[in-house]
Amino acid sequence: MPETTDAAADPTESYSYLGPAGTFTWKALDQVPQARGQHWRSVNNVGEALDDVVSGRSVAAMIAIENSVEGGVSATQDALATIPNLRILGEYLVPVDFVLVARPGTELDRVRVVNAHPVAYAQTHLWLEARLPSHEHLPATSNVAAAASLLESGIADAAIAPPGITEHFDLVQLAEHVGDNPTAVTRFVLVSRTVELPEPTGADKTSIIAELPADHPGSLLELLEQFSTRGVNMSLIESRPIGDALGRYRFIIDLEGHVLDERVADALLGVRRFSPSVMFLGSYPRADRLPVEYVSRYGDDVFTEARDWLRGLIAGEPQ
Amino acid sequence: MPETTDAAADPTESYSYLGPAGTFTWKALDQVPQARGQHWRSVNNVGEALDDVVSGRSVAAMIAIENSVEGGVSATQDALATIPNLRILGEYLVPVDFVLVARPGTELDRVRVVNAHPVAYAQTHLWLEARLPSHEHLPATSNVAAAASLLESGIADAAIAPPGITEHFDLVQLAEHVGDNPTAVTRFVLVSRTVELPEPTGADKTSIIAELPADHPGSLLELLEQFSTRGVNMSLIESRPIGDALGRYRFIIDLEGHVLDERVADALLGVRRFSPSVMFLGSYPRADRLPVEYVSRYGDDVFTEARDWLRGLIAGEPQ
């Protein structure tokens, strides 16, 4: 699989992703229409991917942000929290499915050392325990690297890899669907430098990262009230240490709705006034395309009407 | 004391008050600089006073709204809740002090029937019980009417009246300071038709009347959160029945601050979006002229900065 998918690649139209081709991240990027026919830069980690975006080497990077089993991807969350002027353009879901591969001629029962990325290993651990109880784990830096390593050294007998890997490497599949959780899914986001907002679609999500005022008991409650008093639901809240001391956290929050929805805009104003540091990461269509539901009293028209009312009474007009 | 204080009275410059001259309401109106030298219309109750304002007979009416002992004046609260397009221009405090008066020649120990407005009677009841244990109460329509009645009929022997009443009537004072609560005070408001807002002074109050959404447990809590999440304090909250059924209330609320203060404006927007019916009664200087205190994170600059931030991120500017 070529790293550059097309001949006519324009260098301002590079997309970075955790490679090589065939990884789950590659599968996520494969869902992006505007990335087709462009240059795809394979990188080693989320830091490199975002560096490409910041420096302008790539117009966007696809990065994993959350796994339904493993939780938030700390490296991604921390990078988004500390690198300014990034924007999420969209989110993409990739089912987590694994195969066990080996060099041709290997028999499943003879496998002893399994090369696997630690996260992949955690998600296939039960299968491996049951089927290969005396196996040993050799960690790899990516799912594809685990497979590739089989061709380079003789330490591992098999590797945990994404489906389809045998199309790219001279390996055979010993078992498929070896993931412990058949409904597992990883959520990816396409990240760019600050650009104009995508139009609201009615099925949008807004991501922010906010810190709490220091030494203020109950301040998380107060942060959440900014959303509840405007009828804005959260689809995600995760805490991450700020890093300067134990007990100091920032919160990664996904809200249902678009910043151009009045209730979301009003909630963000409340958060901005409250939080010593808040980052707006973008409003973008939800991967599931499900329309956001909200109580009618939080509709745009209600906000507009209230502003008109206030303007009128300040002007001294009859109510 | 003449009902019209001056010769040059212009009919568009009438002020209505619960008369006659000498009542507590008259004393409140006497604190209003712009009313000096104008025509003062003595009326019999708050309904007549507000009728004068609505019809244009008077530019404003002084009406009692709350007593520190007796509580809110229901008639005033209900009138303000049901007559549209009224505005409070200012508030005025009058200490509640009473004297006992009688026809010349009356001895205190011979007093048996005491004429008194019911509210005044309630506030002098302990003194009367102690000093005149066998007295009877004859209700009057106002404090001054109680005194005036002594000159018209022989039923009552004495009357509870405001200090200074003997300057206007041929009566003698049998006792002074007969009020049970020496710190009692009545709060009056000067009410006009909708006009432009007074400028913020930094020591302002904003009055509203709001109904709650029907059949929504916890909706009072939600109403109060509109204020607490913007750092707006309430100096008054009173419930009044809407009148259509038991258990349905509207709330009379005084907020600290002016509608041109950002935090107050934002709270009013929240109330407007939430409440099926909200009336703005005005922003006006507090009687005590004490500056409103609020936490710095609710300052106007914080609101302005947050709006600028939101505008910038919507426009795609670097954060």
Place this chain on the structure above:
Amino acid sequence: MPETTDAAADPTESYSYLGPAGTFTWKALDQVPQARGQHWRSVNNVGEALDDVVSGRSVAAMIAIENSVEGGVSATQDALATIPNLRILGEYLVPVDFVLVARPGTELDRVRVVNAHPVAYAQTHLWLEARLPSHEHLPATSNVAAAASLLESGIADAAIAPPGITEHFDLVQLAEHVGDNPTAVTRFVLVSRTVELPEPTGADKTSIIAELPADHPGSLLELLEQFSTRGVNMSLIESRPIGDALGRYRFIIDLEGHVLDERVADALLGVRRFSPSVMFLGSYPRADRLPVEYVSRYGDDVFTEARDWLRGLIAGEPQ
């Protein structure tokens, strides 16, 4: 109508009420099964009625506490707030309906002076304005006193009185249903000295009066959270001035449920811990006998189970 309804009256079985016979309060007391055949003491005001209870002259007193149009009865609320060790045993509703009565031979069109209790006058004002536009109001101390006065003096031409009054007085009815609000109703409570609680019926109400911590912005919100976090609805909240200064209030609150309901008991514990002064006025059957509705997660079993769970984990038992 005799003041004592029966020969065998036992003085420890007196019931006090705002008389004389025929008043709305009398109609409320008439709904009380255990009062039948006992001595009924007619008194002049709520203060006397409660004095009878405190002194032991009566086992209970029937007093008006709220009117669907006029709101809470301040005198009752303030008396309950300041007299210790009273308990509400039950509540009773009486429709507010009025007739206009006069001495025999009086013609409606000739009526000029109308004797009426101020509250009754407020509730018939629109009818009187429309039908007798030039009438004058003479205040009375009770609805029945208004009627009785017609027989004693010649000042008033007619009186506003409760239906049925012509059975007790030699008067004729000039008009019926003269009340402005046909759905108006007054709520009465039967008050006793502290006694054992009535059993829960599933359709109960609990009344308390609570003060807020001084100088604590948002403390009303915190009080209400004691109820909302336990799924306890309020059917009434009214503020009354404490009386020592403007801006200091106590709150009269009716809760849905019985103090022996776990969620209500837990909420009262929360209020007690929070409030500098809270009075429990009783748990008693609702006048409308409607079962209290609440979310199942606030059921007694949920509270019991949680306590068992906590006890177990403190004891180190497996969870």
Place this chain on the structure above:
Amino acid sequence: MPETTDAAADPTESYSYLGPAGTFTWKALDQVPQARGQHWRSVNNVGEALDDVVSGRSVAAMIAIENSVEGGVSATQDALATIPNLRILGEYLVPVDFVLVARPGTELDRVRVVNAHPVAYAQTHLWLEARLPSHEHLPATSNVAAAASLLESGIADAAIAPPGITEHFDLVQLAEHVGDNPTAVTRFVLVSRTVELPEPTGADKTSIIAELPADHPGSLLELLEQFSTRGVNMSLIESRPIGDALGRYRFIIDLEGHVLDERVADALLGVRRFSPSVMFLGSYPRADRLPVEYVSRYGDDVFTEARDWLRGLIAGEPQ
């Protein structure tokens, strides 16, 4: 360093830890007085450590739960959430400090491949980038395994390891304090099977894991109110996916105070009634031994007094 510290080891007195000797976990266990002179079982991961506890092979296991830079340790949090009947006995802090070690004779400038546990690599990444810009990372399963690997294979030139490692292995130190964050610290907990609670010390922490009711917007807010309405502060809140679907989380929460503190017990009752699943992980002394501060109105005496009051009024005693 011997795996068993003493000759007289009793198998019921084994302590499990992520080994081998010298790891940060070993340093944490070294702070536990009752573990001295007992058998220390070196295991490979948190799963094995907790298996030892559940099976009874060890009386307790020391496991890392949070890092001030990297955040919560997902494996530990998920294990505690899914294995019943575990109890935290205490918490221990270990500063995160690293050295770079190599086989004797290695020069720093010649190092190309660095063996390091992924978490350790993340915390020394900036130092390595600056000092060894062209290095490559080889992942290891633990910090000590990274060092040990140098003696077994020739792939890596150096390893990131804890200070003191050269006392146990025939390696030399190329650089010390190579951690990027000098204030970084890891928090460990000592976990046992359910036992009786440690006595409150006044400087305690209580750990729970709670799920939220499904499809209930604002339910996190409601969970947090269980604490705020009882004056209980949280020192930690982290979300972890439940694992069955995206968007379903459980919350790991540390509260200030002991379950035998009334306010904590009452809050736990509230959580139990609210949450479809709550696990109590223990009350234990804080590592920093700082007394818990709380507002006096949440003191034990206030809770006791309120219960006495409620009991009295239910019994019909005078208030």
